[in-house]
Amino acid sequence: MQSPSTRSTSQARQAARHVALVALPDAVVSTLAGIYDVMNAQALMGESNGVARSPFRIEIVGESVGPLQLASGVPIHVQRSIDTLEASDIVIVPSVLLRRSGWQKGRYPRLVDWIERMHAGGATLCSACSGIFLLAETGLFDGKDATVHFGYAREFAATHPAVTIHPERVLVISGLQEELVSSGASTTWHDMVLYLIARYAGATDAQEVARLYALQWHQDGLAPYISFEGKSDHGDAEIQGAQHWLSTHFSVANPVEEMIKQSKLAERTFKRRFTAATGLAPIAYVQRLRIEDAKRRLERTDASVDDISWRVGYEDPAFFRRLFKRTTGLAPGAYRKRFRIPEFARPS
Structure with a gap:
């Protein structure tokens, strides 16, 4: 498959792709809102300079329309119910906050079933940071590579042992069609969004958005950010x-x-x-x-x-x-x- 930088201009300028940004009670507002704004950047810039051009049509989707209080304690408005959305090009699960009790599997069966249907219809599935906890419940990442916030790596490995996790990596692209995308710790959602813009709109557009928001690729990986904590719960x-x-x-x-x-x-x-x-x-x-x-x-x-x-x-x-x-x-x-x-x- 071609790299984003080598895709032709005609490919990059296709009709706007639908992006379903998933809102759930465990989501972190900063990641969800940040992804929404940056993926809308070209539309917002278009409004300011009179040019209507955007590679994405992004909606905040959830189990029901209306206000939803997120883990940060801040409400966000769900624009569309998953019950009315039969297809999407890109599904993004933002960061989720894990409480002391950890991630409880099986709490969002409707969302998991819907994500599976979107993938079957050709959607690219993306997770920001800990959003992989929800995506992995589909089983689509079993036997595949992914990344997650390094602070959640041990818990993720225990919760989803069939997924090969690389917490030191910024971005992992998996799947036969490169349709499984995961980003690592915290603000590496910047890298994920820039990657999606480069992949579907072209490298020039990604560079333009990076300049507009002063975003930087985490090109050195996440190893510099990881603090070593020796395993001590082994019982010896x-x-x-x-x-x-x-x-x-x-x-x-x-x-x-x-x-x-x-x-x-x-x-x-x-x-x-x-x-x-x-x-x-x-x-x-x-x-x-x-x-x-x-x-x-x-x-x-x-x-x-x-x-x-x-x-x-x-x-x-x-x-x-x-x-x-x-x-x-x-x-x-x-x-x-x-x-x-x-x-x-x-x-x-």
């Missing part, structure tokens, strides 16, 4: 003790050897149990803790990269730099520039 008390010790001693020399000594387990047994419990080999776990501490120091201090390297346990700054980039996708200096509060925003 011996390994939990080692993890607790390591949380404050990761920068010492030879931390793996020290853990093994303290555990009183044979080296081979310790390493096997540690890997089975945490999902990471001991040395990899140490590296993740050290990189996580380095990230905080880059964000919050003026210390040099060489100094940070030494403080987190690495005497060779070159090795530290390579490891940091391999782990986060960014060099230490680029990471600091990306995540440190800029001078103009700091309190005086």
